[in-house]
Amino acid sequence: MTPATRPRPLVNLEDLEVREVASDRAPRGPNADRYDIRWAEIASRIGARKLGYNLTVVAPGKRNCPFHSHRAEEEMFFVLEGRGELRYGESRFPLRSGDIIACPAGGPETAHQIINTGDTEMRYLSVSTLAPIEVCEYPDSGKFGVFEDQPWEAGGGDEPFRHLARREDTRDYWEGE
Numbered sequence: 001m002t003p004a005t006r007p008r009p010l011v012n013l014e015d016l017e018v019r020e021v022a023s024d025r026a027p028r029g030p031n032a033d034r035y036d037i038r039w040a041e042i043a044s045r046i047g048a049r050k051l052g053y054n055l056t057v058v059a060p061g062k063r064n065c066p067f068h069s070h071r072a073e074e075e076m077f078f079v080l081e082g083r084g085e086l087r088y089g090e091s092r093f094p095l096r097s098g099d100i101i102a103c104p105a106g107g108p109e110t111a112h113q114i115i116n117t118g119d120t121e122m123r124y125l126s127v128s129t130l131a132p133i134e135v136c137e138y139p140d141s142g143k144f145g146v147f148e149d150q151p152w153e154a155g156g157g158d159e160p161f162r163h164l165a166r167r168e169d170t171r172d173y174w175e176g177e
Helices: none
Strands: 038-041 051-058 075-081 083-088 091-096 100-103 112-115 122-129 134-138 143-148 161-166
Touching: 083 100, 100 112
Parallel strands: none
Antiparallel strands: 038 051, 051 122, 075 100, 075 122, 083 091, 083 112, 134 143, 143 161
16 A cells, blocks of 8 residues: 555544444344444544444434454443443443443453433444454344454455354254265
């Protein structure tokens, strides 16, 4: 990358465009109205390579994602505006502007979810390490997901691998071989 093509290494939060999730990834089912999935992607705009950054915006009474844990990636959140609640493992913590949250990789003990319990929009900066392959667990629903969002460069397909299942869906290693 030449200096002429390198992204500017900074962006102001006021210059970000907050977008809603794509319709094919929007929440579905009986609890869909509990979620507000809006964010502004930052990392690629400023040339980040090993960390993901975004500005997340959540309406009052909503949450951005299901209660989950990561096996590979670590996340940090910095509350910029609003009030809410952090579900973390089996605990709950009140949140307010200025709070910094660490969510290391792990199992159900590090599962996390931010809920806007205030009466105004909640805005927070999300930062995560980027792992080429991730396993997430969802304790509320008993699901897990395997995600490969960066297709292999040498001979790999164009489509990322994404699979959600439950432990009881397990197959024998030798089945069909």
